Amino acid sequence: MHRRSLLAGAALALAVTASPVSAQQRVQIEFWHGLTQPLGGMLEQIAADFNASQDRFQVNASFRGSYPETMAAAIAAFRAGTAPHIVQMFEVGTGTMMAAGRAIKPVHELLAETGVSIDFNDYLPAVRGYYSLADGRMMSMPFNSSTAIMFYNKEHFRRAGLDPEKAPATWPELRAAAQRLRAAGLACPFTTAWPTWTQVEQFSAIHNIPLATLDNGFGGLGAELRINNPTMVRHINTLIEMGREGTFRWGGRDGAGDALFASGECSIIHASSGARARFVREVPGGLANLGVAMLPYYPDVEGAPFNSIIGGASFWAMNRGPNATRSADELRAVAEFFRFISQPAVALKWHKDTGFLPVRLAAFEAAKAEGFYTQNPGADIPIQQLLRGGGQMTGNTRGIRLGGFVEIRVIMQEEIERALQGQQTAQQAMDNAVQRGNVVLRNFERANRGG
Amino acid sequence: MRKRVIFTERGLPYLLLAPQIAITAIFFFWPAGQAVWQSLLREDVFGLNVEFVGLENFADVLSDPFYLNAVRNTVVFSLSVTVLSMSVALGLSVLADRQIRAASLYKTLLIWPYAIAPAVAAVLWLFIFHPSFGLFSQLLRGLGVPWDYKLNGTHAMILVVLASAWKQVSYNFIFFLAGLQSIPRSVIEAAAIDGAGEGRRFWTIVFPLLSPTTFFLLVVNLVYAFFDTFGVIHALTQGGPGKATETLIYKVYADGVQNLNFGASSAQSVILMGAVIALTMVQFRYVERKVHY
Numbered sequence: 001m002h003r004r005s006l007l008a009g010a011a012l013a014l015a016v017t018a019s020p021v022s023a024q025q026r027v028q029i030e031f032w033h034g035l036t037q038p039l040g041g042m043l044e045q046i047a048a049d050f051n052a053s054q055d056r057f058q059v060n061a062s063f064r065g066s067y068p069e070t071m072a073a074a075i076a077a078f079r080a081g082t083a084p085h086i087v088q089m090f091e092v093g094t095g096t097m098m099a100a101g102r103a104i105k106p107v108h109e110l111l112a113e114t115g116v117s118i119d120f121n122d123y124l125p126a127v128r129g130y131y132s133l134a135d136g137r138m139m140s141m142p143f144n145s146s147t148a149i150m151f152y153n154k155e156h157f158r159r160a161g162l163d164p165e166k167a168p169a170t171w172p173e174l175r176a177a178a179q180r181l182r183a184a185g186l187a188c189p190f191t192t193a194w195p196t197w198t199q200v201e202q203f204s205a206i207h208n209i210p211l212a213t214l215d216n217g218f219g220g221l222g223a224e225l226r227i228n229n230p231t232m233v234r235h236i237n238t239l240i241e242m243g244r245e246g247t248f249r250w251g252g253r254d255g256a257g258d259a260l261f262a263s264g265e266c267s268i269i270h271a272s273s274g275a276r277a278r279f280v281r282e283v284p285g286g287l288a289n290l291g292v293a294m295l296p297y298y299p300d301v302e303g304a305p306f307n308s309i310i311g312g313a314s315f316w317a318m319n320r321g322p323n324a325t326r327s328a329d330e331l332r333a334v335a336e337f338f339r340f341i342s343q344p345a346v347a348l349k350w351h352k353d354t355g356f357l358p359v360r361l362a363a364f365e366a367a368k369a370e371g372f373y374t375q376n377p378g379a380d381i382p383i384q385q386l387l388r389g390g391g392q393m394t395g396n397t398r399g400i401r402l403g404g405f406v407e408i409r410v411i412m413q414e415e416i417e418r419a420l421q422g423q424q425t426a427q428q429a430m431d432n433a434v435q436r437g438n439v440v441l442r443n444f445e446r447a448n449r450g451g
Numbered sequence: 452m453r454k455r456v457i458f459t460e461r462g463l464p465y466l467l468l469a470p471q472i473a474i475t476a477i478f479f480f481w482p483a484g485q486a487v488w489q490s491l492l493r494e495d496v497f498g499l500n501v502e503f504v505g506l507e508n509f510a511d512v513l514s515d516p517f518y519l520n521a522v523r524n525t526v527v528f529s530l531s532v533t534v535l536s537m538s539v540a541l542g543l544s545v546l547a548d549r550q551i552r553a554a555s556l557y558k559t560l561l562i563w564p565y566a567i568a569p570a571v572a573a574v575l576w577l578f579i580f581h582p583s584f585g586l587f588s589q590l591l592r593g594l595g596v597p598w599d600y601k602l603n604g605t606h607a608m609i610l611v612v613l614a615s616a617w618k619q620v621s622y623n624f625i626f627f628l629a630g631l632q633s634i635p636r637s638v639i640e641a642a643a644i645d646g647a648g649e650g651r652r653f654w655t656i657v658f659p660l661l662s663p664t665t666f667f668l669l670v671v672n673l674v675y676a677f678f679d680t681f682g683v684i685h686a687l688t689q690g691g692p693g694k695a696t697e698t699l700i701y702k703v704y705a706d707g708v709q710n711l712n713f714g715a716s717s718a719q720s721v722i723l724m725g726a727v728i729a730l731t732m733v734q735f736r737y738v739e740r741k742v743h744y
Contacts, residue, residue: 072708077496096496096711103497188583252601253691265583322498407710417692421602443712447495448501 034070081321167293193257214393276355292378403444540623569682604695630664
C-alpha cells in the first residue's frame with residue numbers, strides 16, 4: 001500500500017515539481033520513545049525538524065511510557081505484527097535486543113542496504129563500543145547517552161566546614177566528608193539514584209573488575225555474574241556501615257533517589273549526568289550551589305580509576321512482526337532519520353539542552369569552542385570521566401551485554417535492600433544476587449539458543 | 452413459586468444469550484485460553500524461538516521460594532486489609548446509624564474515598580508517610596520511631612495495608628449501613644425493654660443479623676485484596692523492599708511485564724485462576740446454604 005501511494009506521490013511530484021508532496025503521500029514511520037517531559041518534547045521536536053527538512057518521509061514520534069514500558073510495548077507489538085519502525089531502548093535492554101534475531105534490523109545492515117552513510121568513527125568510543133558487535137559493526141543508533149557522576153550541595157559542604165570547590169575523590173574521602181556533614185547536623189549526607197547502576201555496574205567498570213564473565217557478556221550468551229568478588233562485597237559492606245552510622249540513605253529503587261538531592265535534603269548523590277538539568281532547576285541555590293565531580297574510587301585497587309560506562313538509550317530499527325519485513329522505502333526513511341540525528345549540530349543542541357553526553361566528538365569540540373563548559377562548570381565532567389584511565393577500555397569497562405538484565409537489576413536491588421535492612425551480610429547479598437541472576441542468564445541463553 | 456418460561460422457538464434464547472456469550476468469550480475465554488497455552492511454552496521475548504515444555508513452568512514456579520514468599524505476603528496482606536477495612540467500616544456505620552445531627556453529611560463524606568483511583572489513593576498516603584516529606588513520618592521520627600518504608604519491610608507492609616484498607620472502608624460502610632437499616636427496630640427495642648445494654652444488644656442481635664452482609668463483604672474484600680490492589684502496591688512500594696510486599700498478583704506483573712518471562716507469568720496466572728474459581732465455588736455453595744436474606 002505504501003508503495004502504491006508512493007508511486008502516486010512520485011507521479012504527482014513529477015507533474016507539479018514545484019509543490020511539495022502532501023503528508024498522506026509521505027512514507028510514514030512510527031517512532032516510539034520513553035522520555036518523559038521535558039526531554040520527550042525536545043526529542044519530538046527533533047522528529048518535527050526532520051519532517052520539515054524534507055518532503056518524502058514523515059516520522060511520527062509518540063511517548064509509550066517509561067523505558068521498561070516502552071520495551072514491553074514494542075515487544076508485544078512485534079508479536080502482534082504491528083511493531084514500530086524505530087523504538088528507543090534503554091541500555092539494559094541492549095542485550096535482549098542484540099539477541100532478538102529477525103525482530104530487529106541492525107543499523108549496519110540498514111545503512112548498507114539503503115546506501116546511507118553515517119560516520120561512526122566520530123562517536124565517543126564508549127558509546128560506539130556499547131552498541132556494536134565485537135567486530136565493530138553497529139547494531140543500534142546511539143542517541144541519548146549518559147553516565148553516572150557525583151553531584152554535591154556546596155552550601156552543605158560550607159556548613160560542614162568542607163571545601164565546596166573540592167569534592168571527595170575517593171571512597172574513604174567521601175565517607176569522611178559524609179561523617180563531617182552528619183556531625184554538622186545534615187540529615188542525609190549521601191544517597192544514590194539508580195543504585196545498582198551507580199554502585200555495582202559503574203563501580204565495577206571504574207575498578208576494572210568483571211561484572212560478569214566473557215567480558216560482561218560481550219563474548220557470548222554463556223556469561224555468568226561475578227559481582228560477589230571481594231572488592232564489590234567490600235563496597236556493599238561500606239554502604240551497609242554508612243547506612244548504620246547514618247551517613248548513607250537508601251533513596252529507593254531506580255531514579256527515586258534524585259528527589260532527595262533535588263529537594264536539598266541530601267548533600268551528595270551519585271546520579272545520571274542526564275539529571276543535571278533538573279538539579280540546576282530544583283536544588284536550592286541553583287547552578288551556583290551545584291557541585292559536579294567524578295565518581296569516587298578505592299585508591300588501593302590496582303589501576304583504579306578506569307573509565308565509567310554509559311547508560312541512557314539508543315534507537316533500534318525493528319521489523320514489523322515475526323513474518324513481516326519492511327519495504328525498501330521504509331528502510332530508507334529510517335536510515336535518513338538516523339542520518340539526520342547523527343549530525344553534530346543535532347547532537348550538540350541535545351547535549352546543551354539536556355545534560356546528556358555529546359555522543360559525537362565533533363559536538364564535544366564545538367561545545368568547547370563555544371565556551372559552553374566555562375559558562376556551565378562541570379558539564380564536561382561526564383565526558384572526562386568516560387575518558388578517564390587513558391581511554392583504553394578493557395573487557396570490564398566496555399559496557400554490559402547481558403540478557404534479561406532488567407530482571408537482574410531488580411534482583412540486585414532486592415538483595416542489597418535486604419542487606420541494608422540487616423537481614424543478611426554483604427557477602428550473602430552478592431552471593432544470592434549471583435545465584436539468582438545466573439538463573440535468569442541461563443533461561444535467556446536457553447530461550448535464545450537458536451536465534 | 453418459581454415460574455418456568457418456556458421458549459417455543461429454538462433460536463431466540465440463543466440469540467438473547469449471544470451478546471453475553473460473545474463478551475465472555477472475547478474477554479475471558481480467549482485470553483484465559485492463551486494464558487493456559489503460554490504456560491506450557493518457553494520462548495524468547497519476541498516469540499521467535501518457542502519450545503513446548505509441558506508443566507515445567509509450573510514446576511519452576513511452585514519450587515520458587517519467592518513464589519511461596521508471595522503466597523505468604525498475599526495471605527498476610529489480604530487478611531489484614533479485610534479485617535481492618537471491615538471492622539472500621541462496621542464501627543463507623545454503627546455510629547452513623549444513630550440519630551445524630553448532620554448524619555447524611557457524615558455518610559456522604561465516608562463514601563467519598565471509594566471514588567478515588569487506587570494510584571491516587573497511594574499518592575495521598577505517600578504524602579503522609581514518605582520518609583522525607585511525609586507529615587506522619589516526621590511525627591513518628593520525632594517520637595523516636597525510625598520510620599522508613601523504603602527499607603523496612605514491615606513498615607512497607609503496614610503502609611500498603613493502610614492505603615488499600617482505607618479505600619475499601621467506604622464500600623463496606625455502604626453495605627453495613629444498609630444492613631443495619633434493614634434490621635427491624637422492634638427486635639432491638641424488645642431487647643432494650645428486657646434490660647439488655649448497648650453492647651449486649653449489638654453482639655447478640657445486630658451482629659448475627661448482619662451475618663449475610665458480613666459474609667458477602669468478606670468474600671468481596673478478599674477478592675479486592677487479591678486482585679484490585681495492584682495499583683496501590685505499584686505506586687507505593689513496587690513489591691519492595693526486598694520482596695516484602697510482593698503479592699501473587701504483583702508477581703504475575705513483575706515476571707510477565709517487567710521481566711518478560713511469559714511462561715512463568717502465565718503459569719502463575721493459571722494457578723491464580725484456579726484459586727479464584729475455587730473461591731467462587733465455595734462462596735456460592737456457602738451463600739446458598741447458610742445465608743438467609
